Amino acid sequence: MTHELKNIIRSFEVASKAGLKTVMATVVALDGSSYRKPGVRMLIHENGRMEGAVSGGCVEKEILRQSESVFSSGIPRVMIYDGRYRLGCEGVLYILIEPFSPGPDLITAFRENLTRRDSFKITSYFKRAEQEEIGFGSILELGGKTYCFFQDRSPDAALLSFTQTLPPSIRLHIIGSEHDAVILCHLASQMGMEVAVVVNPMEEKGKDHFPGAEEFLPVIPEEFPISAVDTQTAVVLMNHSYSKDLQFLLRLYKGTQFYTGVLGPYKRREELLNDLLEQAPEVELDFLESLHGPAGIDIGAVTPQEIAVSILSEILLVHRGRTPQKLKDKQGSIHTTSS
Numbered sequence: 001m002t003h004e005l006k007n008i009i010r011s012f013e014v015a016s017k018a019g020l021k022t023v024m025a026t027v028v029a030l031d032g033s034s035y036r037k038p039g040v041r042m043l044i045h046e047n048g049r050m051e052g053a054v055s056g057g058c059v060e061k062e063i064l065r066q067s068e069s070v071f072s073s074g075i076p077r078v079m080i081y082d083g084r085y086r087l088g089c090e091g092v093l094y095i096l097i098e099p100f101s102p103g104p105d106l107i108t109a110f111r112e113n114l115t116r117r118d119s120f121k122i123t124s125y126f127k128r129a130e131q132e133e134i135g136f137g138s139i140l141e142l143g144g145k146t147y148c149f150f151q152d153r154s155p156d157a158a159l160l161s162f163t164q165t166l167p168p169s170i171r172l173h174i175i176g177s178e179h180d181a182v183i184l185c186h187l188a189s190q191m192g193m194e195v196a197v198v199v200n201p202m203e204e205k206g207k208d209h210f211p212g213a214e215e216f217l218p219v220i221p222e223e224f225p226i227s228a229v230d231t232q233t234a235v236v237l238m239n240h241s242y243s244k245d246l247q248f249l250l251r252l253y254k255g256t257q258f259y260t261g262v263l264g265p266y267k268r269r270e271e272l273l274n275d276l277l278e279q280a281p282e283v284e285l286d287f288l289e290s291l292h293g294p295a296g297i298d299i300g301a302v303t304p305q306e307i308a309v310s311i312l313s314e315i316l317l318v319h320r321g322r323t324p325q326k327l328k329d330k331q332g333s334i335h336t337t338s339s
Contacts, residue, residue: 001039002169003192004052005122006114008043009107011051012100020046023070024100024149025063026138027054028078028124028162032091039122039164043100046071054095059083063095069132070097076136078126096126098137103151109142117168117230118143124162125155135159168232169194170319173257174210175224175248176238177203180263184236184308185210191312193234198224200244221247229255234315236261236295242268249276253287259318260287261295261311269293290318297324 008024015022026041042052042060044067053060059081066079076098083091113120121141127133135156138149148154170193174181177199185195189212196215199205207216217225221244229235235257237245245262249272252260262269269291277283296310297317317324 001041001164002114002166003194004041005110005166006169008041008051008100009102009110011043011045011049012102013107015043015045015049021071022046022100023067024096024098024138025054025067026096026098026124026162027093028096028126029094029128030091038162054093055083059093059095063097067097070099073132074099075132075134077132078128078130078136080128080130094126094128096124096136096138099150099153101150101152102140102147106140106142106147106149106151109145109147110140113142114168117171117232119165119167122164122166125157125159126162127160168230170315171196171228171230171233172315173198173229173233173235174238175199175235176240177205177209178238178240180304180307181238182210183304184238184311186212187305187308188212188312189214193312196228221251224248224251226251226255229257231256231258232319233257234259234261234319236263236311236315238263242272246272246275246279249291250280253280253283258290259315260291261314262291262293263295265294292318 012022023044024041025044027036027038030038036054040054042050042054044050044064048064050060050064062079062081066077070077076096079095079097081093081095083093122138124138126136137153137155139155140147140149172188172193173196174185175198181197185197188195195213196217197210197213198217198219201218201220203218207213210216235252237248239245240263253276262272273288273291292314295314296307297314299310301307301310
């Protein structure tokens, strides 16, 4: 959900420049089941524009209506939404609606935190009752410092609280510049991943050719910034070149990425592994086990778009420690923690 907060901050800055007030809505508690879980947020502009969502659509209309009192009074409120007879989810949502006017110090600290790729905490204070109260509100904890969502007011820490720890977004390095890389970049960015596209320095394409890319790195394999790879990073090799893939693997085996995907059939992956071990016998077993080739889950993918869905599904599956399964065959909760 980190990427959702990033979008909310951007949306707030747009509203602020236009002279519009904003309020934040956060699901802080849940009885039963719901489309989404506590910790989801949305921002409402004074003119009715919304950024983000906390459900499939029905709850948002009621949040918009109840946000009117927060805009006019400046006092946070908790609304209770019983979805058992409206959403079919058999759940009761407790939603904190509060003025959102962070100071520039919060925004600066948040962006610095994103650059460092550190986890952070958000704590919301509320009551399980449909009422307004000046002590309701949320704080953001970054690098040991706390920042209020509403810069001139601190919430009452004696109230009931909901605390959420958010990890950095998944970073995806796409190594390649063909059409399938463009499709994967676009879809991954829509899912909230921070995408870096790595291409040959002689490549004629630029960042503008890759919608959603946050970084564009024209580098040879030996110059690939392995220091930018962390345990929240996935890498997909899409060079369509055996020799280039091998050169990058000779660099990537020193990284800490949780996922390395390679296009091509199983036989190609085995040949790559054999050549890799021949040139770098010190390769750790963990890296070999993190190598997925062919990349993706078998969903019968044919088109570049379908292949991108297959690869991104496998990345999420590995990142969240899941195994492929139809939800209709799953016992218990279908949800997991997301970033």
